Amino acid sequence: MLYLQLLYRCNFSCLHCFHGERLQYVDAFTAEEAVSLLTLMRDEYGTEAVTLLGGEPFVHRELPQVVRYAKQELGQRVEICTNGYRIERRLTEIAPHLDLLRVSLEGVGSTNDGIRRRGSYQSALQSLSLARDLSVSTGATMTVTSRNIGEVIPLARVLAQLGVRQLKLHHLRPVGNAADHPELLVTDTAAYGRLREELAETRLPLEVIVDEDLSEHGAPEVCAPSGGPREIDRIEADPRGALTMSCKAVGKDSHAFWYEKTVNRIVHRPSATDEITLPVPDVVYARA
Template sequence: MITEVTGIRRIRMLYVQLLYRCNFRCLHCFHGERLAWRDAYTYEQAAALLGLMRADYDLEAVNFLGGEPFLSEHLPALLAFAKRTLGLRTEICTNGFRITRQLSGCAPDIDLLRVSLEGLEEANDRIRHPGSFKAALETFERAADLGIATGATMTVTAANAADVVPLAALLQQRGVGQLKLHCLRPVGNAAAHPDLQVVDPVVYEVLYRRIADAGLRIEMIADEDLSPAADGAGCRPAPDTAVLDRIESDPRGNLTMSCKAVGKDAHAFTYDKTLGRIDYHPSALDELTLAVPDVVYSRV
């Protein structure tokens, strides 16, 4: 169905939000009130979606996230299915809170473990959860012991922009391979915390100078909307080629192609979890009709 409507024939990565449930209530979380919703993928539903994407769109990789993906009892089996049966590259995006025991059983099937952090301990624990910074560092240590490659993600806000470089330096010392920087969008919980929004572009200018001057070895990837020189240049039009970098499914089965549409119910496609098929539901406000641009990430 996606090919017939858009011309897209290949999708490189599928992001599967296994469930909304989470043990955190982060101030910037795009899920907002949906964190209380009980929608979730069963093993059979998620495995069927993976199989469909692999067969029909030559899927290369999957990223399991949530909510908190380690709260899903199906995560270990889905990792094994994706890795061993379908031959996919596997990633997890987690808050890293008290998951060290669970990592042991999953380790052989994880290609990359991404842990979300929002700066150094003070800023991170205020935005995310008390004790979450130390727990994340313990997770990185355990992952290193298990031979799991690691990365971190951080959403740049007015409260933590100054922490980017010192956090990157700390992660570099810990053997973390990459820090990925996201632009905060006023969706979900972030809409209720306008104090987190970066309103002065000088903040990004200073941030990029500090990164350039720091001489870091850790790979730094950033949403180009963070660049002070971007002025929208980091956006690309709605998909017009045969290859899509990523598509994301929420726990209800809704499929979103642009990161800028995630959390806004602007999807045009839905995976029917009961029938195991992708349906097209066009509307005047969907991401295709509105030509919602995707997010472009590049090395800093």
């Protein structure tokens, strides 16, 4: 899976966003650059799928061109991760080429809107409902914070009623905007244990995937490649062309590899602080 951040620009400035001040940066992939990277990653590195994200991918003017090329020309599985805010027209346009729409939510009603944007909760639900009507599979993501840890189950129930198949729970990492909002951090890690118990005891009609850092003792140490080559299952490209292998390195300048847009190639630029040299542990996800 290639996670392709098409641009930094977003119509939100969420309290927990890992981009932080980069939301104001103008860096972005053109459609030509995006399809060149998609083709290179498929031909040289065997990628089978792409998730398009940002920033907010639906504000990228050339999103339909990228989606159509990835699906029709490359035969990729195409997913989009979005805030779901007023995307109805463009969602309808790209629906025939889209395998999964994943909408980010941070709780129910005002809890979500307080972290994201006023009116964003209802808009996200409307987008999920439209996707269902367009026969597009849907999922959701939620970053677990001190404000919303008690709303995981209620949100899951709302999502299930809309036909959402999967809820993915992320651990909050104190980078970007989240670094300015330490009050969002869950300081009592026993709360993660209680959440897991509740998930185990509650029969939900959708799959819940959990970042293993959401536990009292944290995730097992699974590191980026450091002892020779091994296969990895994801690469994330930011709008500058910086490539990241571990979610725990996303939002930090710890890139060992870069995609050079002008010459369509990937280069290795090792440093004393890159994710391989350190090495940065990978994120481990498991079914709740």
